[in-house]
Amino acid sequence: MSNHHTYKKIELVGSSHTSIEDAIGNALAEANKSVKNMEWFEVVETRGHIVNGSVGHYQVTLKIGFKIADS
Amino acid sequence: MSNHHTYKKIELVGSSHTSIEDAIGNALAEANKSVKNMEWFEVVETRGHIVNGSVGHYQVTLKIGFKIADS
Amino acid sequence: MSNHHTYKKIELVGSSHTSIEDAIGNALAEANKSVKNMEWFEVVETRGHIVNGSVGHYQVTLKIGFKIADS
Amino acid sequence: MSNHHTYKKIELVGSSHTSIEDAIGNALAEANKSVKNMEWFEVVETRGHIVNGSVGHYQVTLKIGFKIADS
Amino acid sequence: MSNHHTYKKIELVGSSHTSIEDAIGNALAEANKSVKNMEWFEVVETRGHIVNGSVGHYQVTLKIGFKIADS
Amino acid sequence: MSNHHTYKKIELVGSSHTSIEDAIGNALAEANKSVKNMEWFEVVETRGHIVNGSVGHYQVTLKIGFKIADS
Amino acid sequence: MSNHHTYKKIELVGSSHTSIEDAIGNALAEANKSVKNMEWFEVVETRGHIVNGSVGHYQVTLKIGFKIADS
Amino acid sequence: MSNHHTYKKIELVGSSHTSIEDAIGNALAEANKSVKNMEWFEVVETRGHIVNGSVGHYQVTLKIGFKIADS
Amino acid sequence: MSNHHTYKKIELVGSSHTSIEDAIGNALAEANKSVKNMEWFEVVETRGHIVNGSVGHYQVTLKIGFKIADS
Amino acid sequence: MSNHHTYKKIELVGSSHTSIEDAIGNALAEANKSVKNMEWFEVVETRGHIVNGSVGHYQVTLKIGFKIADS
Amino acid sequence: MSNHHTYKKIELVGSSHTSIEDAIGNALAEANKSVKNMEWFEVVETRGHIVNGSVGHYQVTLKIGFKIADS
Amino acid sequence: MSNHHTYKKIELVGSSHTSIEDAIGNALAEANKSVKNMEWFEVVETRGHIVNGSVGHYQVTLKIGFKIADS
Numbered sequence: 014m015s016n017h018h019t020y021k022k023i024e025l026v027g028s029s030h031t032s033i034e035d036a037i038g039n040a041l042a043e044a045n046k047s048v049k050n051m052e053w054f055e056v057v058e059t060r061g062h063i064v065n066g067s068v069g070h071y072q073v074t075l076k077i078g079f080k081i082a083d084s
Numbered sequence: 085m086s087n088h089h090t091y092k093k094i095e096l097v098g099s100s101h102t103s104i105e106d107a108i109g110n111a112l113a114e115a116n117k118s119v120k121n122m123e124w125f126e127v128v129e130t131r132g133h134i135v136n137g138s139v140g141h142y143q144v145t146l147k148i149g150f151k152i153a154d155s
Numbered sequence: 156m157s158n159h160h161t162y163k164k165i166e167l168v169g170s171s172h173t174s175i176e177d178a179i180g181n182a183l184a185e186a187n188k189s190v191k192n193m194e195w196f197e198v199v200e201t202r203g204h205i206v207n208g209s210v211g212h213y214q215v216t217l218k219i220g221f222k223i224a225d226s
Numbered sequence: 227m228s229n230h231h232t233y234k235k236i237e238l239v240g241s242s243h244t245s246i247e248d249a250i251g252n253a254l255a256e257a258n259k260s261v262k263n264m265e266w267f268e269v270v271e272t273r274g275h276i277v278n279g280s281v282g283h284y285q286v287t288l289k290i291g292f293k294i295a296d297s
Numbered sequence: 298m299s300n301h302h303t304y305k306k307i308e309l310v311g312s313s314h315t316s317i318e319d320a321i322g323n324a325l326a327e328a329n330k331s332v333k334n335m336e337w338f339e340v341v342e343t344r345g346h347i348v349n350g351s352v353g354h355y356q357v358t359l360k361i362g363f364k365i366a367d368s
Numbered sequence: 369m370s371n372h373h374t375y376k377k378i379e380l381v382g383s384s385h386t387s388i389e390d391a392i393g394n395a396l397a398e399a400n401k402s403v404k405n406m407e408w409f410e411v412v413e414t415r416g417h418i419v420n421g422s423v424g425h426y427q428v429t430l431k432i433g434f435k436i437a438d439s
Numbered sequence: 440m441s442n443h444h445t446y447k448k449i450e451l452v453g454s455s456h457t458s459i460e461d462a463i464g465n466a467l468a469e470a471n472k473s474v475k476n477m478e479w480f481e482v483v484e485t486r487g488h489i490v491n492g493s494v495g496h497y498q499v500t501l502k503i504g505f506k507i508a509d510s
Numbered sequence: 511m512s513n514h515h516t517y518k519k520i521e522l523v524g525s526s527h528t529s530i531e532d533a534i535g536n537a538l539a540e541a542n543k544s545v546k547n548m549e550w551f552e553v554v555e556t557r558g559h560i561v562n563g564s565v566g567h568y569q570v571t572l573k574i575g576f577k578i579a580d581s
Numbered sequence: 582m583s584n585h586h587t588y589k590k591i592e593l594v595g596s597s598h599t600s601i602e603d604a605i606g607n608a609l610a611e612a613n614k615s616v617k618n619m620e621w622f623e624v625v626e627t628r629g630h631i632v633n634g635s636v637g638h639y640q641v642t643l644k645i646g647f648k649i650a651d652s
Numbered sequence: 653m654s655n656h657h658t659y660k661k662i663e664l665v666g667s668s669h670t671s672i673e674d675a676i677g678n679a680l681a682e683a684n685k686s687v688k689n690m691e692w693f694e695v696v697e698t699r700g701h702i703v704n705g706s707v708g709h710y711q712v713t714l715k716i717g718f719k720i721a722d723s
Numbered sequence: 724m725s726n727h728h729t730y731k732k733i734e735l736v737g738s739s740h741t742s743i744e745d746a747i748g749n750a751l752a753e754a755n756k757s758v759k760n761m762e763w764f765e766v767v768e769t770r771g772h773i774v775n776g777s778v779g780h781y782q783v784t785l786k787i788g789f790k791i792a793d794s
Numbered sequence: 795m796s797n798h799h800t801y802k803k804i805e806l807v808g809s810s811h812t813s814i815e816d817a818i819g820n821a822l823a824e825a826n827k828s829v830k831n832m833e834w835f836e837v838v839e840t841r842g843h844i845v846n847g848s849v850g851h852y853q854v855t856l857k858i859g860f861k862i863a864d865s
Contacts, residue, residue, distance in 0.1 A: 017462075017496060019469035020452040026304040026362065032105050034174050036301075038209055043303035043368045045208030054210075056201040059127040063148070066116030067109055068125075070301060077205070078452065084469045088249075088283060090256035091239040097375040097433065103176050107372075114374035114439045130198040134219070137187030138180055139196075141372060149239065155256045159533075159567060161540035162523040168588040168646065178585075185587035185652045212585060220523065226540045230391075230425060232398035233381040245318050247671050251706055258705030267707075269698040272340040276361070279329030280322055281338075290702070291381065297398045310446040310504065316673050320443075327445035327510045343695040347716070350684030351677055352693075354443060387744050389529050393564055400563030409565075411556040414766040418787070421755030422748055423764075432560070458602050460813050464848055471847030480849075482840040485624040489645070492613030493606055494622075503844070514604075514638060516611035517594040531742050535777055542776030551778075553769040574773070575594065581611045600815050627837040631858070634826030635819055636835075656817075656851060658824035659807040665730040665788065675727075682729035682794045709727060717807065723824045736801040736859065746798075753800035753865045780798060 019084040022076045023048070024057065029071050033059060036073040050080040090155040093147045094119070095128065100142050104130060107144040121151040161226040164218045165190070166199065171213050175201060178215040192222040232297040235289045236261070237270065242284050246272060249286040263293040303368040306360045307332070308341065313355050317343060320357040334364040374439040377431045378403070379412065384426050388414060391428040405435040445510040448502045449474070450483065455497050459485060462499040476506040516581040519573045520545070521554065526568050530556060533570040547577040587652040590644045591616070592625065597639050601627060604641040618648040658723040661715045662687070663696065668710050672698060675712040689719040729794040732786045733758070734767065739781050743769060746783040760790040800865040803857045804829070805838065810852050814840060817854040831861040 027040025037054065044051060055076045062069040098111025108125065115122060126147045133140040169182025179196065186193060197218045204211040240253025250267065257264060268289045275282040311324025321338065328335060339360045346353040382395025392409065399406060410431045417424040453466025463480065470477060481502045488495040524537025534551065541548060552573045559566040595608025605622065612619060626642040666679025676693065683690060694715045701708040737750025747764065754761060765786045772779040808821025818835065825832060836857045843850040 017454045017456065017465055019454070019466050022450040022452065022500070024306040024308075024360075024450075025365075026306065028301045028303070030301065032103075032174075034210070034213075037203075039301055040303050041205060041209050043365055051205040051208060053204050054202060060125060061108075062124050063112060063122040066122060067112050068105070071105075074306070076450070081451075081469055088241045088243065088252055090241070090253050093237040093239065093287070095237075095377040095379075095431075096436075097377065099372045099374070101372065103174075110372055111374050114436055131196060132179075133195050134183060134193040137193060138183050139176070142176075145377070147237075152238075152256055159525045159527065159536055161525070161537050164521040164523065164571070166521075166590040166592075166644075167649075168590065170585045170587070172585065181585055182587050185649055216590070218521070223522075223540055230383045230385065230394055232383070232395050235379040235381065235429070237379075245316075245671075247707070247710075250700075254702060254706050264702040264705060266701050267699060273338060274321075275337050276325060276335040279335060280325055281318070284318075289379075294380075294398055308448040308450075308502075309507075310448065312443045312445070314443065316671075323443055324445050327507055344693060345676075346692050347680060347690040350690060351680055352673070355673075358448070387529075387742075389565070389568075392558075396560060396564055406560040406563060408559050409557060415764060416747075417763050418751060418761040421761060422751055423744070426744075458600075458813075460849070460852075463842075467844060467848050477844040477847060479843050480841060486622060487605075488621050489609060489619040492619060493609050494602070497602075514596045514598065514607055516596070516608050519592040519594065519642070521592075529742075531778070531781075534771075538773060538777055548773040548776060550772050551770060573592075578593075578611055600813075628835060629818075630834050631822060631832040634832060635822055636815070639815075656809045656811065656820055658809070658821050661805040661807065661855070663732040663734075663786070663805075664791075665732065667727045667729070669727065678727055679729050682791055713732070715805075720806075720824055734803040734805075734857070735862075736803065738798045738800070740798065749798055750800050753862055784803070 019081045020052070020078045021081055022078045024074065024076050026072055026074045030069070033071050033073055036071045037075060040073065040075055041077070044077055048077070048079055050082065051077055052080060053078045090152045091123070091149045092152055093149045095145065095147050097143055097145045101140070104142050104144055107142045108146060111144065111146055112148070115148055119148070119150050121153065122148055123151060124149045161223045162194070162220045163223055164220045166216065166218050168214055168216045172211070175213050175215055178213045179217060182215065182217055183219070186219055190219070190221050192224065193219055194222060195220045232294045233265070233291045234294055235291045237287065237289050239285055239287045243282070246284050246286055249284045250288060253286065253288055254290070257290055261290070261292050263295065264290055265293060266291045303365045304336070304362045305365055306362045308358065308360050310356055310358045314353070317355050317357055320355045321359060324357065324359055325361070328361055332361070332363050334366065335361055336364060337362045374436045375407070375433045376436055377433045379429065379431050381427055381429045383428075385424070388426050388428055391426045392430060395428065395430055396432070399432055403432070403434050405437065406432055407435060408433045445507045446478070446504045447507055448504045450500065450502050452498055452500045456495070459497050459499055462497045463501060466499065466501055467503070470503055474503070474505050476508065477503055478506060479504045516578045517549070517575045518578055519575045521571065521573050523569055523571045527566070530568050530570055533568045534572060537570065537572055538574070541574055545574070545576050547579065548574055549577060550575045587649045588620070588646045589649055590646045592642065592644050594640055594642045598637070601639050601641055604639045605643060608641065608643055609645070612645055616645070616647050618650065619645055620648060621646045658720045659691070659717045660720055661717045663713065663715050665711055665713045669708070672710050672712055675710045676714060679712065679714055680716070683716055687716070687718055689721065690716055691719060692717045729791045730762070730788045731791055732788045734784065734786050736782055736784045740779070743781050743783055746781045747785060750783065750785055751787070754787055758787070758789050760792065761787055762790060763788045800862045801833070801859045802862055803859045805855065805857050807853055807855045811850070814852050814854055817852045818856060821854065821856055822858070825858055829858070829860050831863065832858055833861060834859045
């Protein structure tokens with residue numbers, strides 16, 4: 014058994030009408046459908062669309078790190 | 085009729101006693117008084133003032149992009 | 156009496172299960188136990204741990220500026 | 227007469243279906259309608275939209291510097 | 298039906314003997330063979346190889362964003 | 369009366385034959401002709417022209433923040 | 440036959456109790472199980488965990504570039 | 511006796527009504543009250559407050575490196 | 582008992598005649614004399630002095646994160 | 653015979669009235685008069701002068717890497 | 724006669740006991756001994772040595788651009 | 795005799811099959827053939843080529859600072 018691990022990082026953009034935290038949660042929920050062993054995220058960029066002079070939705074770009082199985 | 089558009093970006097700092105999202109919303113609301121066709125924003129910096137050891141208000145610097153009319 | 160001031164900046168990482176704002180507040184509350192004259196903070200990085208496919212807790216790195224007493 | 231000048235920089239996003247150079251030119255042409263004494267530009271970001279698997283249009287963010295009249 | 302979407306970003310390097318635009322187009326064409334719903338790209342780096350004192354080929358690193366199906 | 373404020377940031381380049389501080393002051397003096405409520409500046413870049421092997425003039429790019437009236 | 444190639448870059452984090460070079464090697468070995476035509480890597484970040492006041496293991500984030508087959 | 515040294519870096523903000531150099535000197539003078547073996551500084555940011563359309567005071571953020579005694 | 586923790590980050594420069602890893606280890610060993618609960622480090626910069634055309638010693642700037650006791 | 657090579661990188665600014673690619677080519681052609689073994693270039697900055705509201709010439713800053721002979 | 728020019732940029736560190744401007748001037752004076760056609764400079768970094776708790780000398784890293792003769 | 799010095803910085807890429815430190819040493823050894831008074835180096839980038847799924851050689855870009863003679 015190896016005594017070290019290797020992780021992969023992928024980059025997603027989550028969106029939400031509600032909040033930055035909700036956009037992060039939506040991206041994680043989507044990634045969780047196909048990625049296992051997700052361990053951490055890093056926010057890379059926060060932006061959003063404007064509709065009628067207020068926030069239409071937040072767009073949060075984040076990197077997600079997960080352990081490669083059997084690494 | 086032109087088949088391309090030109091956008092301008094301006095940089096504002098919104099503030100709020102409540103949340104980062106509210107500071108963003110306040111900046112957009114203020115910009116909306118004089119700017120038309122606002123389409124997107126990008127968060128550039130998040131900071132704030134401290135009062136009595138807790139957040140006095142959040143200050144969020146953001147760039148706002150809007151389409152130049154008739155461009 | 157001096158007519159200028161000197162400030163020191165320290166770097167903390169606050170965490171919260173709830174929100175980015177709460178992680179900031181937790182770091183300030185902790186710093187407030189030993190640091191006086193805190194005046195402003197700057198968010199340096201936002202990240203977090205993932206537990207069972209959703210946010211376990213947010214980790215917000217921030218710099219805190221405070222006036223050096225009698226400076 | 228002053229022996230120095232002050233310049234202002236504005237940030238625009240030009241777009242084009244054809245090329246990066248054309249997107250720059252479109253932004254300058256649009257700015258030229260209302261700004262005088264434009265002297266230089268700096269490319270800040272190059273991106274674009276994808277339509278049917280190829281470039282729909284290029285979007286080039288640039289800063290434009292112009293001399294403030296009578297400065 | 299969800300009222301928000303999640304996007305993934307991948308990083309490619311396209312190359313071309315002709316132009317920067319052609320290197321971008323080549324990367325998109327290659328990605329288009331296996332990726333659906335590509336919506337935008339961002340140029341990350343422009344470089345190239347030199348052959349006999351002139352450009353052998355351009356190498357353009359770009360990120361491509363696409364909507365995750367059913368997100 | 370609102371209990372928060374919104375600020376706008378503009379980007380200028382001041383120049384001076386004398387010093388970096390003088391270039392900053394010249395930019396502020398020029399901005400002061402048309403902008404009210406200027407509160408802070410941030411130096412973005414320091415450069416200059418060379419004439420006969422010594423500094424012809426300093427060019428200091430700075431952002432200026434001012435409160436939007438009635439915000 | 441095409442006279443240009445397209446490359447993809449992925450981001451991994453390798454770890455090692457021994458050295459930075461070993462952490463890089465471990466990430467490459469893990470990637471080599473499933474990725475073909477790997478050509479180069481770029482170190483993005485070097486960090487690590489501390490155990491009992493000394494390095495527990497190094498964590499090296501790197502990007503790996505590989506040629507897309509038949510591109 | 512060890513043949514290597516360890517240094518610590520702290521981050522201060524000095525201010526001055528006069529010049530950037532004076533703001534640096536004020537920060538060093540303040541640090542010198544409690545820190546020994548200061549060896550170098552690095553300017554991180556230059557900004558300032560504006561009063562009546564001209565510089566109220568310069569604020570220079572700098573890192574100061576000092577040798578840890580007996581390291 | 583609090584269900585979250587606050588961490589502090591300090592910045593050190595370790596040096597070594599031997600290797601980058603040894604410079605990191607020396608900084609950690611020095612910090613370990615006075616800091617408890619050190620958990621992770623991040624390499625910020627790698628440089629060094631040159632003596633007679635080869636490396637005299639490596640200088641590695643790193644940030645060290647540690648849990649604030651009772652936080 | 654050594655089994656490794658050392659490269660040097662120099663920084664040039666090429667200009668052209670026509671295109672970004674042509675500005676790169678002009679810089680390489682000029683470097684080629686005195687530099688041997690040029691292998692690659694990296695674009696560092698793209699900017700230009702504006703004449704009468706359109707691009708007067710593009711200025712592309714690039715780094716050029718070449719193998720040091722007999723290294 | 725060519726209607727475009729190529730420039731080269733070199734990187735120097737000037738120092739001075741007096742001021743940042745003087746350190747810039749010293750670097751330019753030194754470069755002027757061997758380099759012709761110097762046109763502009765860009766400040767890359769400002770730092771310095773500390774002697775007895777105050778500035779021993781300023782060290783300003785700058786890039787100098789000059790036209791390549793006959794380009 | 796002048797009481798200040800001017801330094802020049804050059805950028806090299808050293809390579810090695812063995813380690814990052816060896817790549818740095820190889821670049822310094824090569825520079826040492828033609829450059830005098832080398833005083834320090836700064837690592838700018840660490841990357842490498844991959845051969846058969848493991849490191850073929852490390853490539854370390856570094857800047858080397860040396861005192862200009864008689865400056």
